[in-house]
Amino acid sequence: MTMKRQITILLSILLISLISCRKNEEKLPEEPPEGCINLSELATRTDYYLPFAILNDSNIISSATLNGQSVDFAKGDFIKFEVTGFFELIIRYNVTGKSADTILFTTKTEERENAEWGIREWVPEPFKSSLPSGSVIEVVYPGHYTDTTDIPFIFYIKESGLVKPVYCEGISQLNGKAFNIKQGAGSVVVNSASLTGQARFTIGGRQFNVQITKIQGTTVELKGAINTRVEIPANTPVRIKGNLDILAGGSLVINEGALVLIDEAADINISGPVIFAGKAGNPILVTCSRRGGYWGGFITRVSNGTIEAQHTIFCRSGYHDTSGYTWGHAGRQALFYTENSTLDLDHCYITDHIGQIFYPVNSTLNLNNILVQRAKTGGQVNYSDLFLKNSIFTDFPDDTNEYRDDDNDGLYLSASDAQIENTAFMYAKDDGLDSGNTEGGDITLTDCRFEACFHEGAALSSGDNAVKNHTFVNCIFTNCGQGLELGFSSPNHVVIAENCKFLKNGVGIRYGDNYSWAEVEGKMIIRNSFSLNNDRDVWNMVRRTWRPVLENITFENTVVSKKCPQYPDLVVVLQ
Numbered sequence: 040m041t042m043k044r045q046i047t048i049l050l051s052i053l054l055i056s057l058i059s060c061r062k063n064e065e066k067l068p069e070e071p072p073e074g075c076i077n078l079s080e081l082a083t084r085t086d087y088y089l090p091f092a093i094l095n096d097s098n099i100i101s102s103a104t105l106n107g108q109s110v111d112f113a114k115g116d117f118i119k120f121e122v123t124g125f126f127e128l129i130i131r132y133n134v135t136g137k138s139a140d141t142i143l144f145t146t147k148t149e150e151r152e153n154a155e156w157g158i159r160e161w162v163p164e165p166f167k168s169s170l171p172s173g174s175v176i177e178v179v180y181p182g183h184y185t186d187t188t189d190i191p192f193i194f195y196i197k198e199s200g201l202v203k204p205v206y207c208e209g210i211s212q213l214n215g216k217a218f219n220i221k222q223g224a225g226s227v228v229v230n231s232a233s234l235t236g237q238a239r240f241t242i243g244g245r246q247f248n249v250q251i252t253k254i255q256g257t258t259v260e261l262k263g264a265i266n267t268r269v270e271i272p273a274n275t276p277v278r279i280k281g282n283l284d285i286l287a288g289g290s291l292v293i294n295e296g297a298l299v300l301i302d303e304a305a306d307i308n309i310s311g312p313v314i315f316a317g318k319a320g321n322p323i324l325v326t327c328s329r330r331g332g333y334w335g336g337f338i339t340r341v342s343n344g345t346i347e348a349q350h351t352i353f354c355r356s357g358y359h360d361t362s363g364y365t366w367g368h369a370g371r372q373a374l375f376y377t378e379n380s381t382l383d384l385d386h387c388y389i390t391d392h393i394g395q396i397f398y399p400v401n402s403t404l405n406l407n408n409i410l411v412q413r414a415k416t417g418g419q420v421n422y423s424d425l426f427l428k429n430s431i432f433t434d435f436p437d438d439t440n441e442y443r444d445d446d447n448d449g450l451y452l453s454a455s456d457a458q459i460e461n462t463a464f465m466y467a468k469d470d471g472l473d474s475g476n477t478e479g480g481d482i483t484l485t486d487c488r489f490e491a492c493f494h495e496g497a498a499l500s501s502g503d504n505a506v507k508n509h510t511f512v513n514c515i516f517t518n519c520g521q522g523l524e525l526g527f528s529s530p531n532h533v534v535i536a537e538n539c540k541f542l543k544n545g546v547g548i549r550y551g552d553n554y555s556w557a558e559v560e561g562k563m564i565i566r567n568s569f570s571l572n573n574d575r576d577v578w579n580m581v582r583r584t585w586r587p588v589l590e591n592i593t594f595e596n597t598v599v600s601k602k603c604p605q606y607p608d609l610v611v612v613l614q
Contacts, residue, residue: 071117081128083142084585086156091146092119093128101133107604120146125157125580143585154444154469154494156553156582159574161520161545162440163466163491166206166221170243174198174205178247179388180238181324181352183254183274183298184231188330191354192249193226193388193410194242207243219438222463222488224431226390226412228354230330254298265289265311271297273321278328282335284308287343295350296321300328304358306335309344313337317350319386326354333358333393340378347383357394357415366398367419367453368446368473373398375418384409397450399423406430413437416469417450420457422478428460435467442493443468449492454478463488470498471519474509477502479531483510492519496544499534500526500552501561507532517542522573526552528561539568547573547599550592551581558583563592571600571612579605 075092094117103112105128112118112130120126128142145157155161179193192211196203202223209218211229218227220242229238240247258276261269266286271277274296281302285291287310293299295318301307317323327334336356337346359372366373371394375382382397383405389396390412397404397418404420406427411417413434432449449464453476464471464487471492474482479501489496496519501507507529514536516522522541525534541547547570551559559581570576576599579587587605599609 072119075117075119078130081142081144083144086145086147086152087120088152089120089123089146089148092117099132099134099137100130102131104129123147123151123155123158123160150442151444154553155520157580158520158545160442161493162442163493163518164543165440166219168207168243170196170205170207170245171198171203174203174243176242176245176247178249179322179352180249180251181298182251182296182321183276184234184251185254185276185298185300186232187328188231188300188326189228189354189391190231190234190238190251191226191228191324191326191352191388191390192238192240193352193390194220194224194240196220196223196243205243209240209242212239212241221433221465222431222490224410224433226388226410228391261291265291268292270294273297276300278302279305279307282306282308285311285313285344287311287341290314292316293323295323297323299323299325301325301334302328303332304335306359307337309337309339309346310341311343312345312347315348315351317348317386319350321350322388323348323351324354325351327356335359335364336372336374336376336394338376339380342379342381344377345381345383346375346377348387349385350387351384352388352390354389354391355393357392360394367395367421368448368451369395369416369419370446371395371415373418374414375399377402377404381405389414395419411449416446416448419451419453420455421453423455425452425455425457425459427457427462430462431465432463432467432471433465435469438466441468445469448473451475452480452482455480455482457482457484459484459487461486463490464492464496465490467492467494469493470495472497474498474507475500477505477529479505479507479529481508483512484514485512487511487514489514489516489522490518495519495521495524495549497522498524498526499528499532499561501529501532502527502558503529504531505529507561509534511536511539513537514539515542516540516544516547519544521546521549522570523547524549524552525561525563526559527554527557528559530560532561534561534563535566536564536568537566539565541568541570541576542572544573545575546578547571547576548578548592550579550588553582555582557581559588559591561591564595565592565597566595568597569599569612570597573600576600577603577606577609 074090077096098114213233264284266289270292273294279301356374364372392414395418435447447468449471452474471489496516522544
């Protein structure tokens with residue numbers, strides 16, 4: 040039996056590598072691999088599961104081109120596909136009256152078929168750990184602890200007083216727990232039973248110790264209803280047993296250094312103002328009273344039910360996932376559920392939650408200098424106004440490279456207006472920023488970073504005839520499955536990217552969606568931008584029709600790293 044020839048398809052950054060094996064070269068299997076189909080059976084506009092290969096069963100082919108590259112594909116050859124992707128196979132014939140066929144198909148896996156289409160399976164590249172000399176390690180942590188709960192420590196790497204965007208590894212010497220600092224920020228939780236007045240860490244190879252004391256004094260117990268002003272003195276232990284109701288005539292003020300322990304599953308229902316008045320050197324900690332447990336969240340449904348917090352650490356909320364609490368995409372309780380109200384957070388640290396963080400409806404959110412880390416999702420903003428700056432949203436739901444398909448977005452904006460500045464959305468198993476639903480809204484992002492998100496850095500969509508405007512200025516999209524995507528969209532949806540960089544993504548700039556039902560009618564305008572070293576710098580493809588809508592992206596002074604067949608006029612930078 041004659042040995043068949045094989046061409047193996049391997050995707051790598053920037054090009055498709057074809058490996059041709061001849062009869063006289065290395066020994067190959069006599070039969071094509073599992074999953075092989077005949078070329079005559081290959082159907083256009085079809086998704087094929089891996090493992091997958093195509094066997095040429097025709098002797099009338101003169102040449103073949105796969106994704107723009109010529110391949111040897113004589114009768115008896117087979118092409119083996121080992122990665123997911125979108126492929127265009129052009130077959131030219133050597134017989135009269137039959138010129139060429141173009142066959143479009145994708146390869147997919149069962150794990151990711153509902154979340155990705157036509158792109159390479161994406162796992163973010165790992166970072167290189169380094170802590171430059173001259174960097175200062177600053178730590179935010181409660182000054183007090185009890186033996187019954189876990190204690191968070193939040194780290195920032197700074198230089199000249201500013202957060203330095205470095206990446207390094209850390210470890211708690213108390214329990215050996217490893218953690219990462221990314222873009223200059225990170226956190227770890229330590230079992231308080233291991234604390235003896237000092238917590239010791241190694242960060243980027245550097246030893247770092249902090250002092251912490253066991254809290255003293257009588258515990259203030261809060262339960263039932265509060266209908267007057269209640270103020271908790273500084274450095275006071277507080278225990279909230281069961282649901283707590285702040286009535287319309289009441290208010291609650293918690294001062295610096297307080298340690299607020301909330302029983303498992305308990306909610307705080309707010310109809311009067313709640314204030315957490317922490318200070319930079321003495322923050323407040325709000326967490327579950329039981330180690331390993333989760334409390335519920337804050338719930339407010341009236342305009343007077345406002346929440347204001349400075350220098351406060353919030354941990355371990357989101358207990359409920361039953362009827363009445365399964366809000367939005369996340370399907371789980373939020374730390375902050377607000378209706379017709381206002382939430383103001385300044386220098387707050389929100390880590391290690393089983394649910395989502397924000398779920399406002401017809402509300403206003405003012406968020407400044409916050410860290411949101413390790414939650415199912417950063418939350419969903421609905422019919423609200425969001426003002427967000429100088430913040431980091433990272434690790435949804437965790438800091439691993441394990442793939443999940445569970446709507447683990449950094450933040451989801453639905454029918455809302457938003458102004459976002461100097462904020463990073465990173466390490467999400469889904470999207471860094473998702474702005475979907477059918478309604479409109481104006482969203483402007485300036486000096487923001489989208490990094491290491493399995494799917495999109497920013498996934499934008501709308502429906503019907505909604506008027507929606509997304510503007511990105513001086514933003515960076517890097518190490519994501521797709522950097523910036525305009526998916527299903529109204530004809531009145533406009534996305535503008537000005538002075539942006541799309542670097543080392545699967546796809547830098549994407550027009551189109553992964554959904555077979557999706558209408559994609561919006562417009563993208565890319566100005567004064569760079570899309571470099573991506574698998575595809577630009578890709579325009581709508582799954583519903585298996586065709587691009589080329590006229591719906593316009594470019595002005597935009598540079599790419601390799602020639603783009605869809606937009607041949609784009610300037611190619613010399614690498």
